[in-house]
Amino acid sequence: MLELNGITKRYGDRVALDDVSFTVGDGRLTGFVGGNGAGKTTTMRIVLGVLAGDAGTVSIDGRPISAADRRRFGYMPEERGLYPKMKVLEQTVYLARLHGWSPAAAKRNATDLLERLGLGERLGDTVESLSLGNQQRAQIAAALVHQPEVLILDEPFSGLDPMAVETVQAVLADAAASGAPVLFSSHQLDVVERLCDDLVIIADGRIRAAGTREGLREEHGSQRWELLTAGDAGWIREVPGITVAGFDGGWALFEAESDAARRAVLAEAVSRGDVVSFTREQTTLAQIFKEVVR
Structure with missing residues (x-):
């Protein structure tokens, strides 16, 4: 496991990284997401020893990282x-x-x-x-050819068409399956969402969110629910405490002011005997990103 703890980096009066801490687990694909200038590349270079942090530590498997450890890394720079x-x-x-x-x-x-x-x-x-x-x-082959024990890639999907993205995804997934911690940055949030196990979101040099993909979806998830029925769901407008955000025949997207109101919708749908699905609206990584960086 690769672990960063309290990494800080300054350039004069400008703070490039401010107490950056997160882990990259063995055999896990960790997406590192942030806008231009957020601190992704600086963080990666400190992990690799190309830059020195002003404070904080980088460790691997619970011990300080060494030059010998870094020789077993694979790195793909953005350039x-x-x-x-x-x-x-x-x-x-x-x-x-x-x-x-x-x-x-x-x-x-x-x-x-x-x-x-x-x-x-x-x-x-x-x-x-x-x-x-x-x-x-x-460039990706150059980072992987020696079968590294840790893999760090800066914008590996840049310039790739959809078919090439799928090919690279499979290769990186295989690297993780071998047990290597894999950290990669990308501006392509849909690709990160599809590929990664864990997410780290950084803005202005600070970590704004970190955790498993599903954990972050739960934490920052939408409060809206989707109901799909075999019949007409127009009755949902009459349920107290419900605000309908979208409607089309048997499909409805709604907000509930309480758990009781949400359960009332489900109970009514079940009583009518035509429930196809009842789920929380899926929150995308792009939505989570916008929420935590604003």
Whole structure:
């Protein structure tokens, strides 16, 4: 488990990070969400040792993180960091070799990973000849080729089309399934919501919310409910304590001023014998984000 505790970073009078604390669990995909300048990249660079924090600690498995630990990390920066004139396979093998892999094992693992990422027909192409989306895939391969024990990715889905997003999602899910803590930032809230187990939301250098995806939905969930019936649900307007927000035949979206009012709706629907579903309105990550950062 990767743990950040009380990380603070200042640039002169500007506070870039203010008491940042959260954990990235083993085998869990943690989405790190925030606007431009919120502090995501600074946080990641402190974890990696590229920057030093002014206060706070970073630990792994309950002990202070060391340079040896960081050599077993995989990192993908937001900026392109590959050698443009090297061939894709050649470069990926080279990076695996830097981490101590034998030539044969490095080539085998690099080839397999690049094929899984959809670059099997581009192994002999130079990085600079690839499309921006394929360069992004190559960058992800560079972070994963040595099978890191911790994976940190800054905007891994940037520039990817929907099919490529699905491919990368599967590869990252496999990395987490192997037991690695995976922390990734993204502006694509729908992708984060679909992929992650846990969420960390940061704004103005401060953590505004952190927890499991379902836990945050429950904590910040909508107070509106959806009823779907096989008949006409117009009767719901007559239930005391109910405000109808949307209505279409057998479907109604409503707010209840109390649990008793909500139960009255369900009881009435059941008595009519035509209930199809009765659920709380699903709260999206975008809605939670807007709530906690405003």
